[in-house]
Amino acid sequence: MAKLLFRLGRWSYNFKWRVIITWLILLVGVAAAALSLQKPFTSQFAISGTPAINATAMLVENFPDQPNPVKAAGVNLVFKAPDGETLEDPDNYEAVNDVIKHLEDNLAMTGTERFGNPVDVSPKQTETIIQMETEMGLPQETAEADAANVALLTDDKRIGYTTFNFDSPSSFEVKQSDRDIVTEAMEIGREAGLQVEAGGAGFGDPIQVKTTSEIIGLVVAFFVLIFTFGSLVAAGMPVISAVIGVGIGALLIVLATHWVELTDVTPVLAVMIGLAVGIDYALFILSRYRQERQRMSGPEAAGMAVGTAGSSVVFAGFTVFTALAALTIARIEFLTWMGLAAAVTVLIAVLVALTLIPAMLGVVGDRAFAGKVPGVAGNPARGKRLGKDLTKNSMGRRWVNFVRRVPALVMAVVVLFLGILSAPVLGMELALPSDSTSNKDTTQRKSADLIAEGFGEGVNSPFLVVVDAHSVNPEATVLQPYMAAQEGTDPVTAASQSSFLYAVNELNQVSGVKHAQLVSANDDNTAAQILITPTTGPDDQYTVAVAEALRAQGEQIQDSTGSEIGLTGLTAVQMDITEALEGAMPLYLAVVVGLAIVLLLLVFRSIMVPVVAGLGFLLSVGASFGVTVLVWQEGLFGLVNTPGPLLSFLPIFLIGVTFGLAMDYQVFLVTRMKEQYTALGGEEYSGGVHKAVERSTVEGFVQGARVVTAAAVIMIVVFVAFIDQPLPFIQIFGFALGISVFFDAFFIRMALVPATMFIMGRATWWMPKWLDKILPDLDVEGSALEKEYDAKLEAQAAHTESMQKVSS
Incomplete structure (x- = not known):
C-alpha cells in the first residue's frame, strides 16, 4: 500500500492542476445537484419494528380518519395571566381571543377539536364529556374525573392552553412562515400583558447551525498550524483541503435527502467530525513532507509523505470509517444514516488529504513553508541567524524522559484519575429531545413548564x-x-x-x-x-x-x-428508541474494542500494544462520559443553565467517533516508535544504557508528539466551538467529543502508552512466531518503502562514484 500511495502522491504533485480542478468540479457539481434535489430534514428520531411503532400502525389501521400521533405537527399554545389576575378577567379574556383570531384568520389548521379560548372551550368540553360518558352508563364520578383530566383551564383560572395541528404531513415539514404566524399571535398576547408560550412537536426549533462554530474552529486551527509549521502558507493548506472535503461531504448529505429521510442533526455531526479529521490528516502528511523535503526533491518528498504518513492516514481513516459505519449494528435507521453520513465525510477527507495536499504542494513548490513567523516552530527570532532545534531539548523530550523515570507512577495516576472521573457514568440518564428538555430560555421549555405547573408533569408525557x-x-x-x-x-x-x-x-x-x-x-x-x-x-x-x-x-x-x-404516542416512541440504543451499546462496544485490537495487531505486530490501546480507549471514553454527566446532567458548578438527561444516541455515537480518533493518535504516535524500534533491530542500544524499546519510545515520541499535540488541539477546538450552537444536543456533542479527545490524546496516548512501554520493555513488541507468520504485513509506517528508496539512493551514489572513477 505504501508504494501505491507513494506513486499517488508523486503523481498528484506533478499533475497538480488536474487534481485541483477535479476536486473543484466535483464540489460545484455536487452543490448543483444538492440544491436541485434536496428535501427537508426531519427532526424526528423514529425507528421501525419497536412496540410503540407497531402500536402506531395498529392505531392508523383502526382509525384511518385520524392523524398519526407520532407524525402529527401538533402545537400547544399556553396562556398565563399576570399575578393576581385570571384569564377570565375581561382584558385578559379579550387578549386570548385576539391571539386565537389571529391564528384563525391567517393559519390553516387541523385537529381543532380543542382549539379556542380555553376559558370557553374547557367548560364546554367538560360538559360534553360528562354527558357523553354518563349516557354510556359510566358513573358520574368517573365522567367528572375524565373531564377534569383533560381540562384546558386550571381551577384558579390563571393558566390555560389550547391545541391544534399545522396543516402539514408531518412535524418536520412545517413551513417557517406558519411558525412565524404563531409567533406573531403570541406577541399579540404578550403585548397585552399575558405570558404566552408555544410548544409541541410541530413547533420545535428548526435546525439552526451558526457558522461561527466552523469559523472559530478554522481560525484557531490556522493559528495552531502556524505554531506547528511556523509558516503562513503551510498553515493555510490543511484548512483549505478540509473545507473542500467537508463541503463535498455535507453537500452529499443534503443530496441524499432526495432518497433518504435524514434527521436535521446528521449534517451537523458530519461537518463537526469531517472538519476535525480533515485538518488533522492534512497536517500529518504536510508535516512528513517537511521532513522528507530536506533530503528529496519536491515530487519525491510528496510521494514519500503520502506513502508513509499517508499510509497511517489511510489506516486511521479506515478505522474511523469502520467505527462509524458499524453503527448499523444498532439497527436503528436514523442512527445508521448518521453514522454512514459521517463515515462518507471522513472517507472524502482522506481522499482529499492524499491528493489535494500534494497537488497544492506542487503549486507552491519551494514556497510551501514561506511566510515564516519569526521565533515560531524553530524559525530564528528577529535579529538571529539560527533557529531553535525542536528535537534536542523539546517539551516532548522532557516529558517522555520524565515518564521513563517514573512509568509506574504515571500509569497509576492516569488510571486512577480517569477511573474516578468515570464513576458518574453509573448514574447516567438518557432521553430524546423534547419540550421538557429544551433550554430554559426557549418558548418550548417555558410552555412545558407552564403546563406542568398548571396541570401536572404527566400532561407533557401522555x-x-x-x-x-x-x-x-x-x-x-x-x-x-x-x-x-x-x-x-x-x-x-x-x-x-x-x-x-x-x-x-x-x-x-x-x-x-x-x-x-x-x-x-x-x-x-x-x-x-x-x-x-x-x-x-x-x-x-x-x-x-x-x-x-x-x-x-x-x-x-x-x-x-x-x-x-x-x-x-410520542413519549412511548422515544422511550423505545432509548431502550433500543441502550440494548445495542454492549454489542457495539464489544465490536469496536475487538476491532481496535485486531487492527492494531495487524499494524504493530504486537500483542500488548493493542491491549493497552483498547484498555486506554475504555478509560478515556468512561472519563468523558463521566464528566459529561457531571456537567450536562447534574449541572456541575452551574456551567449549563438547563441540566437534564443526555441525548439517547450520544453514548453509542460518541463511542464510535472517539474510538476512531483514538486509533488515529495511536497510529500516528506509535508508528514513529515502531520505526525507531525496527531501525534498532531490537538490539541493546549504546552498550545497554538504553534498551531498544526505551530508546525507540523516546525518539519516536519526540518525533510524533508535536504533530499529535497540534492535531489534538485542533480537534478539541473544532468540537468545543460547537458548544456555541443554539440546540442543546449539538452543544453536548461538541463538549463530549472535545473532552474525549482531550483525555485520549493527552492522558492515554501521551502518558499511559509510553509508560506501559517502559514498564513492559521488550514484551511491548512481542508476538508469537506462528502468529507473526500468518498475519499479513501491512507496513503502515512505510519502512519497506523507505528502505527501497534508501537502497535506490545508495545505488545511484555507487553508480555516480564508479562513473567518476572511470572518467578520471
Whole structure:
C-alpha cells in the first residue's frame, strides 16, 4: 500500500492542476445537484419494528380518519395571566381571543377539536364529556374525573392552553412562515400583558447551525498550524483541503435527502467530525513532507509523505470509517444514516488529504513553508541567524524522559484519575429531545413548564393505549360483569365495549398512572384509544418504569380478554428508541474494542500494544462520559443553565467517533516508535544504557508528539466551538467529543502508552512466531518503502562514484 500511495502522491504533485480542478468540479457539481434535489430534514428520531411503532400502525389501521400521533405537527399554545389576575378577567379574556383570531384568520389548521379560548372551550368540553360518558352508563364520578383530566383551564383560572395541528404531513415539514404566524399571535398576547408560550412537536426549533462554530474552529486551527509549521502558507493548506472535503461531504448529505429521510442533526455531526479529521490528516502528511523535503526533491518528498504518513492516514481513516459505519449494528435507521453520513465525510477527507495536499504542494513548490513567523516552530527570532532545534531539548523530550523515570507512577495516576472521573457514568440518564428538555430560555421549555405547573408533569408525557377488539373473546370471565350491564346489545359489540372498559379499569391501577380514560372508539366499536396520563414528566426515569408497567399490564389484559393491546404516542416512541440504543451499546462496544485490537495487531505486530490501546480507549471514553454527566446532567458548578438527561444516541455515537480518533493518535504516535524500534533491530542500544524499546519510545515520541499535540488541539477546538450552537444536543456533542479527545490524546496516548512501554520493555513488541507468520504485513509506517528508496539512493551514489572513477 505504501508504494501505491507513494506513486499517488508523486503523481498528484506533478499533475497538480488536474487534481485541483477535479476536486473543484466535483464540489460545484455536487452543490448543483444538492440544491436541485434536496428535501427537508426531519427532526424526528423514529425507528421501525419497536412496540410503540407497531402500536402506531395498529392505531392508523383502526382509525384511518385520524392523524398519526407520532407524525402529527401538533402545537400547544399556553396562556398565563399576570399575578393576581385570571384569564377570565375581561382584558385578559379579550387578549386570548385576539391571539386565537389571529391564528384563525391567517393559519390553516387541523385537529381543532380543542382549539379556542380555553376559558370557553374547557367548560364546554367538560360538559360534553360528562354527558357523553354518563349516557354510556359510566358513573358520574368517573365522567367528572375524565373531564377534569383533560381540562384546558386550571381551577384558579390563571393558566390555560389550547391545541391544534399545522396543516402539514408531518412535524418536520412545517413551513417557517406558519411558525412565524404563531409567533406573531403570541406577541399579540404578550403585548397585552399575558405570558404566552408555544410548544409541541410541530413547533420545535428548526435546525439552526451558526457558522461561527466552523469559523472559530478554522481560525484557531490556522493559528495552531502556524505554531506547528511556523509558516503562513503551510498553515493555510490543511484548512483549505478540509473545507473542500467537508463541503463535498455535507453537500452529499443534503443530496441524499432526495432518497433518504435524514434527521436535521446528521449534517451537523458530519461537518463537526469531517472538519476535525480533515485538518488533522492534512497536517500529518504536510508535516512528513517537511521532513522528507530536506533530503528529496519536491515530487519525491510528496510521494514519500503520502506513502508513509499517508499510509497511517489511510489506516486511521479506515478505522474511523469502520467505527462509524458499524453503527448499523444498532439497527436503528436514523442512527445508521448518521453514522454512514459521517463515515462518507471522513472517507472524502482522506481522499482529499492524499491528493489535494500534494497537488497544492506542487503549486507552491519551494514556497510551501514561506511566510515564516519569526521565533515560531524553530524559525530564528528577529535579529538571529539560527533557529531553535525542536528535537534536542523539546517539551516532548522532557516529558517522555520524565515518564521513563517514573512509568509506574504515571500509569497509576492516569488510571486512577480517569477511573474516578468515570464513576458518574453509573448514574447516567438518557432521553430524546423534547419540550421538557429544551433550554430554559426557549418558548418550548417555558410552555412545558407552564403546563406542568398548571396541570401536572404527566400532561407533557401522555401515553396512548390502543385496544384492538377484533379478536375479543365474548366468553372471557373478566368481561362478564361489564357485558351484563349492556343488556340488549349485540354480544360481539358488548364484548368489545366491555374490553375497553376493563382495560381502562386495569390500567388505572398501574402505579405511576395519574389517570386513564377512554377517549375514542372507531365507528364499528372494534377498537378504542385510552389516554394515559402519568404522574411524572418525559425526562423523569420513573416514567420509563410506568411505560414498562403499562406494557406488562397490557399483556395481562390481552391474555384475559383476547383483545390486542398496544402502547404508543410520542413519549412511548422515544422511550423505545432509548431502550433500543441502550440494548445495542454492549454489542457495539464489544465490536469496536475487538476491532481496535485486531487492527492494531495487524499494524504493530504486537500483542500488548493493542491491549493497552483498547484498555486506554475504555478509560478515556468512561472519563468523558463521566464528566459529561457531571456537567450536562447534574449541572456541575452551574456551567449549563438547563441540566437534564443526555441525548439517547450520544453514548453509542460518541463511542464510535472517539474510538476512531483514538486509533488515529495511536497510529500516528506509535508508528514513529515502531520505526525507531525496527531501525534498532531490537538490539541493546549504546552498550545497554538504553534498551531498544526505551530508546525507540523516546525518539519516536519526540518525533510524533508535536504533530499529535497540534492535531489534538485542533480537534478539541473544532468540537468545543460547537458548544456555541443554539440546540442543546449539538452543544453536548461538541463538549463530549472535545473532552474525549482531550483525555485520549493527552492522558492515554501521551502518558499511559509510553509508560506501559517502559514498564513492559521488550514484551511491548512481542508476538508469537506462528502468529507473526500468518498475519499479513501491512507496513503502515512505510519502512519497506523507505528502505527501497534508501537502497535506490545508495545505488545511484555507487553508480555516480564508479562513473567518476572511470572518467578520471
